[in-house]
Amino acid sequence: MKITFLTIVSTLLLMLPAEAQKSSERIAVTAKRMIDVRSGKEITDAVIFIEKNKIVNVGSGLSIPDSVQVIALGDVTLLPGLIDAHTHLLHQYYAKYGDDNSNRLLEMVQLGPARRALLGARLAREMLEAGFTSVRDLGNAGINADIALRDAIKNGDVPGPRMFVSTRALAPVGGQFQSVTPEAQQLIGQEYIQISGVEEARKAVRQAVYEGADCIKVIANSGARRLSSEEMKVIVEEAKRANLPVAAHATDGDGPSMTAVEAGVSSIEHGYTISEAVLNLMAKKNIFLVPTDASGVTRYQDRIKRALKAGVRIAIGSDIYYEFPGMTRGQASIGMYKTYVASGMSNMEILRASTLNPADLIGSNSIGTIEAGRFADIIAVKGNPLNDIGVLEGVVFVMKDGKVYKQTLH
Numbered sequence: 001m002k003i004t005f006l007t008i009v010s011t012l013l014l015m016l017p018a019e020a021q022k023s024s025e026r027i028a029v030t031a032k033r034m035i036d037v038r039s040g041k042e043i044t045d046a047v048i049f050i051e052k053n054k055i056v057n058v059g060s061g062l063s064i065p066d067s068v069q070v071i072a073l074g075d076v077t078l079l080p081g082l083i084d085a086h087t088h089l090l091h092q093y094y095a096k097y098g099d100d101n102s103n104r105l106l107e108m109v110q111l112g113p114a115r116r117a118l119l120g121a122r123l124a125r126e127m128l129e130a131g132f133t134s135v136r137d138l139g140n141a142g143i144n145a146d147i148a149l150r151d152a153i154k155n156g157d158v159p160g161p162r163m164f165v166s167t168r169a170l171a172p173v174g175g176q177f178q179s180v181t182p183e184a185q186q187l188i189g190q191e192y193i194q195i196s197g198v199e200e201a202r203k204a205v206r207q208a209v210y211e212g213a214d215c216i217k218v219i220a221n222s223g224a225r226r227l228s229s230e231e232m233k234v235i236v237e238e239a240k241r242a243n244l245p246v247a248a249h250a251t252d253g254d255g256p257s258m259t260a261v262e263a264g265v266s267s268i269e270h271g272y273t274i275s276e277a278v279l280n281l282m283a284k285k286n287i288f289l290v291p292t293d294a295s296g297v298t299r300y301q302d303r304i305k306r307a308l309k310a311g312v313r314i315a316i317g318s319d320i321y322y323e324f325p326g327m328t329r330g331q332a333s334i335g336m337y338k339t340y341v342a343s344g345m346s347n348m349e350i351l352r353a354s355t356l357n358p359a360d361l362i363g364s365n366s367i368g369t370i371e372a373g374r375f376a377d378i379i380a381v382k383g384n385p386l387n388d389i390g391v392l393e394g395v396v397f398v399m400k401d402g403k404v405y406k407q408t409l410h
Helices: 005-015 100-110 113-129 145-154 184-190 198-211 229-241 254-263 276-285 301-310 329-334 337-342 347-353 356-362 389-394
Strands: 023-036 041-051 054-060 068-072 077-080 082-087 132-137 162-165 169-172 192-195 216-219 246-250 267-270 288-290 378-381 395-400 403-407
Touching: 082 288, 082 329, 082 356, 100 184, 113 132, 113 145, 113 329, 113 395, 113 403, 132 329, 132 356, 132 395, 145 162, 169 198, 184 192, 192 198, 198 229, 216 229, 229 246, 229 254, 246 254, 254 267, 254 276, 276 288, 276 301, 288 356, 301 337, 329 389, 337 347, 337 389, 347 356, 347 389, 378 389, 389 395
Parallel strands: 023 068, 023 077, 082 132, 132 162, 169 192, 169 216, 216 246, 246 267, 267 288
Antiparallel strands: 023 041, 041 054, 077 378, 378 395, 395 403
């Protein structure tokens, strides 16, 4: 009998324990239940088949071949990885230093690119461990530190959520800085591309595209300083030419929001005092509202109810950038969901606004749901978020891109 190399390998494989022979590239995740955020249905005895980093099949009570590695999670609820639609992972303020302006100046002076990158790596890991597998990161990251962090995570150098970044925000002269001395004004360019005129607006978008932005962030108003409708229209025009969505920071008053909406931005960030007239136009143009209401904040809840009534899609973002002593960035961010229950959203609407809707806003058909062809971004919680949205604060399992980053079931 002629013994070949293939024969020897086959014999050795047969001698291995069955578990060792199972392909690490073929996985089945099982649990008592799963929420299909698109249909709104609960699937019992859930089985999710994964090959490499993609979901290939999902269903109830599916038969699992012996060759497939099984991650049996038991009495938990499976959900798509959460998506935070408004983050600042390279940006942290401290109450002990005063207000935003004081912190902003200290951050510019004290944090260089290296320290900022290390801060971002820590906050990114904290977000992932809390269940956020993707984030839209909207500026306040210095000059392209967000690009560096995004790419480091993508390359597997550091753990963190999949990042969609804006690079520096486009803003009126002065950015979001309040009064600073002429000598200090040179710092503003580290955080914002300042615009004064249509051609500067066009050039700013092209610069962001060149630097690798996934979206464009524009500051529609900073106090009394506002971009003109002509500047805003050019920003949207140039962004669309590059197939990039535009996020418009617009806080108080209808003027900045209406200017941005009429220009055709993709989302209004904050929109604290937004009117029915603006909301109705947003619904007509399929423009998202990204409310950034922190846990316990109730001042502006009425606008959520009005947005829902108008038919505006909501993508929830945390906008956390202050330190919460005793809490990680992820813990501080995930505590926001209870606020939206008090704002009149159903638990399913909150789940969609934390998964499917932000995925659509970002423009990705690879995240946001547990469906065949999507990335294997899956989390698990004890209990059922359809009954209590607060269970999202206790994520016990995190898989991103088919790789397990957290599993704390007892």
